[in-house]
Amino acid sequence: MDSLRQRPLRVLAADDSAVMRRVLKTIFDLHADGIGTGLPAMELCGCVRDGMECLEAAARLRPDVLLLDLEMPRLNGIEVLQRLREQGSALPVIMCSAYTEVGARSTLEALHHGAKDYVMKPGQQCDFASALDLLMGQLMPKIAALALPVAASGGSLELVGKRPALPSVLTMPARPVLRPVAASAVMPVRVEVVVIGVSTGGPSALEQMLPGLAKDFPVPVLVVQHMPKLFTGALAERLQRRCAMRVKEGVHGEQLEPGTIWIAPGDAHMEVGLGASADRRRSRAAAITLHYSGPLNHCRPSVDYLFGSAAKLYGAGTLALMMTGMGSDGLEGALAIHRAGGVVLAQDQASSAVWGMPGQVARAGIAAATLPLGELAGELMRRVYVGRRGAMREPALNAVGETAPQAMRREASYGVY
Missing domain, CATH: 3.40.50.180 (Methylesterase CheB, C-terminal domain)
Incomplete structure (x- = not known):
C-alpha cells in the first residue's frame, strides 16, 4: 500500500457536457478537502471533451481509471473502448450512463466491450448540490475498488492500465470447462x-x-x-x-x-x-x-x-x-x-x-x-x-x-x- 501514500489515484474524465465536467471537478475538489473519509486520495488528472482527446490524454497522462461518457463528438464511448482494446490497454473504465432505455442498452454494450463498471448521470431535475451528492456517492468507491487491488498486491499504481484483461465474450472457450472433481x-x-x-x-x-x-x-x-x-x-x-x-x-x-x-x-x-x-x-x-x-x-x-x-x-x-x-x-x-x-x-x-x-x-x-x-x-x-x-x-x-x-x-x- 506504499504507492497509495506516495500519490493519489489519477482519474481521467471524458465528457462533452460542460455541466458534467464542472460537477466532476467539484467532486474531486471536495474529496481532496477531506470529504469521503475512508477512501484513498484521488485527483482529476485530466478532463477532456471528446473521444479523440480522450485517447490522446490517456496515452499522455497514464491515468489509473478512465471515466467515460457514452455520447461524445468524433469518437463515442464505445469507439474509445474499442480503440483501447486494439491498443492492448486494460485501463479500468467506468462509464457515465443516462437513466434511459437507450442509455441502458448502450451501457451494456460498453460493458461487453471491456468497461468495468458504470455510474448514473444525475437527472435533469437534480439541482447542483444533489447532483454532487448522487454522483460522488456512486463514483468514488468504484474508483477505489478498481484501482486499489494493484496497490494492495504490491504493484505500482502506474501499472493499473497494464493488467491482463479479463477474458471477453469474443475469446471465451467454445464449451464450458468440465473440471474433474474428487x-x-x-x-x-x-x-x-x-x-x-x-x-x-x-x-x-x-x-x-x-x-x-x-x-x-x-x-x-x-x-x-x-x-x-x-x-x-x-x-x-x-x-x-x-x-x-x-x-x-x-x-x-x-x-x-x-x-x-x-x-x-x-x-x-x-x-x-x-x-x-x-x-x-x-x-x-x-x-x-x-x-x-x-x-x-x-x-x-x-x-x-x-x-x-x-x-x-x-x-x-x-x-x-x-x-x-x-x-x-x-x-x-x-x-x-x-x-x-x-x-x-x-x-x-x-x-x-x-x-x-x-x-x-x-x-x-x-x-x-x-x-x-x-x-x-x-x-x-x-x-x-x-x-x-x-x-x-x-x-x-x-x-x-x-x-x-x-x-x-x-x-x-x-x-x-
Whole structure:
C-alpha cells in the first residue's frame, strides 16, 4: 500500500457536457478537502471533451481509471473502448450512463466491450448540490475498488492500465470447462435451484458464463445483479439472445420452472417462496416474490434476500454462486445456505473485476470451490446433474450446429451485436 501514500489515484474524465465536467471537478475538489473519509486520495488528472482527446490524454497522462461518457463528438464511448482494446490497454473504465432505455442498452454494450463498471448521470431535475451528492456517492468507491487491488498486491499504481484483461465474450472457450472433481466433493443432496449473486463486472461475466448452460438445464436459475430497473430489463433481453436457456426478468407470482433464468428487476427485491396456489405439501412448488422493502446492504435488489429465501425453501437442495462484485451483499444469505446444507461456490480473484462479494464468501470459509469464470458453467452443470437420470448434457447446439458462445463470436464478428 506504499504507492497509495506516495500519490493519489489519477482519474481521467471524458465528457462533452460542460455541466458534467464542472460537477466532476467539484467532486474531486471536495474529496481532496477531506470529504469521503475512508477512501484513498484521488485527483482529476485530466478532463477532456471528446473521444479523440480522450485517447490522446490517456496515452499522455497514464491515468489509473478512465471515466467515460457514452455520447461524445468524433469518437463515442464505445469507439474509445474499442480503440483501447486494439491498443492492448486494460485501463479500468467506468462509464457515465443516462437513466434511459437507450442509455441502458448502450451501457451494456460498453460493458461487453471491456468497461468495468458504470455510474448514473444525475437527472435533469437534480439541482447542483444533489447532483454532487448522487454522483460522488456512486463514483468514488468504484474508483477505489478498481484501482486499489494493484496497490494492495504490491504493484505500482502506474501499472493499473497494464493488467491482463479479463477474458471477453469474443475469446471465451467454445464449451464450458468440465473440471474433474474428487468424489468427496459431490453434493450429497440433489440440487433443486441455482441462485447467483453478482455486481461490479457482472453483465460481462454473465454473458460469458450463462450461455454455457444447456437448454434443458433441469432446475430454475435466479440471478440478482445490482442494476437499476431499465438496465435489468435490457440485460435480460441481451442474455436471451445469447443463451440456450430462456431468460426473463422476474415477475411477481410467476411459478419457477426448469430451463429458465430469472433476473431480479432493478429497484425490487426478489425471493423464492410458495406460490399462492401451491400445494403446501409440495415444498418445491415455488414462485417468485417481489417486494419493495428498503435497500439491504445499500442494494435493491439484494443478494441476501434471494439467498436467504432459497435456504428456507430448498435447504440443502440450494446451489449458490457468488460472482464478481463490490461489497459484501449476499454473505449472510450464503451463510444461511451453508448452514442449511446447501453448497456455495465463488468466482476466483483473478477472473473477477472486483473480488469483494466472492472474496467475502471465500474468506468466511464456506465456499466449496473457488473457480475461474471459464469453469463456472461446467461446475454448475456437473453438480446439478448429480443424482439425475442420464449423463450431464453438453451445451445445446443451434440450427447450424454451433454452441451459443460460438454463435456469439460469429455474430459479433459480423457486427450483429
